[in-house]
Amino acid sequence: MIAQLKEEELFACILRNIDIGISVIDENGLFVYYNETMEKIEGIKAEEVIGKHVLEIHTNLNESSSTLLNCLRTGKRINNRIKVQVNKHGEVIYLVTTNVPIIKEDKIIGAIEYVKNENSFGELYDYLDKKHKNHKKEVKEIKDKDIIKGYTFEDFLTIEKELIILINKIKDMALYDYNVFISGETGTGKEIIAQSIHNRSQRKNKPFIAQNCAAIPENLLESIFFGTDKGSFTGAVDKMGLFEQAKGGTLLLDELNSLPIYLQAKLLRVLQEGYIRRIGGTEDILVDVRVIATINEKPELLIKGNRLREDLFYRLGPIYINIPPLRERKADIDYLTKVFIKRESKSIKVKEPILSKKVKQYFRDYSWVGNVRELKNVVKYIILNSACSEVVDIDYLPYYMKNNLIDKKIHDLNLEDLDYQDKVIEFEKVIINDALKTTKGNVSEASKLLGIKRQTLQYKIKKWQIE
Known part of the structure; x- marks a missing residue:
């Protein structure tokens, strides 16, 4: 049988x-x-x-x-x-x-x-x-995997095939003691990559010093970078600069393009000669530091706009890395949303919410200007804002995302064959519809949201047969 x-x-x-x-x-x-x-x-x-x-x-x-x-x-x-x-x-x-x-x-x-x-x-x-x-x-x-001091490559989450290939290449390159130049929009994970490179290199047991170049007052730039010798100016003390603090380790210069051109020239000299001199000092100090620099704009535009020295850009190679923005990583949007929902729900001990199909699709279409960092914060907002709801709809998104949705609807309207007055009416219909949806059909609340009288809103609803 x-x-x-x-x-x-x-x-x-x-x-x-x-x-x-x-x-x-x-x-x-x-x-x-x-x-x-x-x-x-x-x-x-x-x-x-x-x-x-x-x-x-x-x-x-x-x-x-x-x-x-x-x-x-x-x-x-x-x-x-x-x-x-x-x-x-x-x-x-x-x-x-x-x-x-x-x-x-x-x-x-x-x-x-x-x-x-x-x-x-x-x-x-x-x-x-x-x-x-x-x-x-x-x-x-x-x-407790999330509670880690210092990033490693395991903290860079992605299921995008091309990005996984890139990360594996970076892992190999991290072993070679060259300077690194990372470009990518704000929130894409440049610091995670930078610290992961350090933690995988031979310098991992030495200092990792990170400095946001945009956060330094211009009058303190040189002293913070190169240090000071006592007596060089009133109130000056013996103080190490960033290069000395990072001795033997890695110095991360975040938002390098924020540095004035004159300081970029001095930085270039340090990279070329391998020595620094404190402000007011007379001795040359040997620099043994791996420099990782990041920018949040395209390097070619910065060079063209005279905001980044071309010779410094090449000196900060030979490892050049570009991290794509989240909007170009559609698979990662779904994946990271699930990961962040699971983590944040567990963190504050609440039930994991379920995103509606409409929200999932909106997430895929949204521009994510703040990239992964913005997505993480949006997930936190949703979890706090939907504590008593099992399914998360558009209403539970942050206000600026809902406004963006209205703008998109207006942008997508086909108004080519309409005269001025009809275009205005179509605009109003979209705005009123969304206000009513936000207030769950409450006309009084919708009128407050729109900043018009309740009677005016009722008249428009009736006239244009808005449900």
Whole structure:
């Protein structure tokens, strides 16, 4: 009878009943298979997993620490890796995993993970308990992963394929003791990258000094950078500058383009000659510092506008890094939103809110001028503002985002064939509709919000048949 079963039916029966957890991801890191045993081991249903990225499901992992993604990237098999992790129910579980790449015509098209937990190994739990006496500490590190002094590459969260490739390149470049130049908009994570480079370099046990160049009063710029000698001017004392403070380590110059051109010239000289001299001093002091500089605008525009010296730009190489803005990382918008909601809800001990489809779509279309930093703050606002609501709609967004939505609706109106008066009416309809939506249909509150009389608003609602 069994011989009559089709091969697919036979394998389906085996996969359903085998006591090994099996999951499969495609070339983009998305789950395409997740068997029943894996559901039991990790406490997650297959429907919650299929179609999702590995890092969306396992938010405590990143591209480096996930063996499944490492297998996918390298095409190398990973055998019997022992892992300690916390499942969805907050339980500590011990796992042994094997990862196998799926290769077709010399191309990696996916990866398989085989998982067994301690209940499948008999005495393995006791063995692990004896061998890993510090397992409680490891578990605590997993649970408290967010509480880290100093950033590492694991803190830069992304599931964008191109950005993951870039981060892996930066990890390799960090080992070489060259200066680094990072460009990217405010809030994209430039300081995370800078500190991660330091923590991965040979200078990691030396100082990491970060200075926002825009925050220094112009009359103190030179003394802060190069230090002072006692007696050089009234009230002067012997004081180390930034370069001396960072001796042997890394100096991060954030928003370098805020420095006046004359000081950029002096900075260039330090990088060329390797020495500084304190203000009022007579001795040259050897500088042993790796400099990482960041800017929040495009370097070519800064150079053209005479706000960044071209020779300084080249001297601060040869490692040049550009971090793309969040609006160009659509997959990361969904992923980071989920991560931040989970973290912030856990932090203040509230139930995780669910974003409506409309809010999710608006997040994908929104410009995110403040990038990841803005998204994180918006998530905090939503959680505080929707404490008693299970589903978050547009009404729960910060006021400036709702105003932006109105502006977008007005911008998207097709007004080409309308005369002036009809254009004004269409504008008003959009504004009134949104005011009524914000106040949940309360005309009195909507009139206050719009700054017009209640009777005037009622007249317009009736005249233009606004629901």
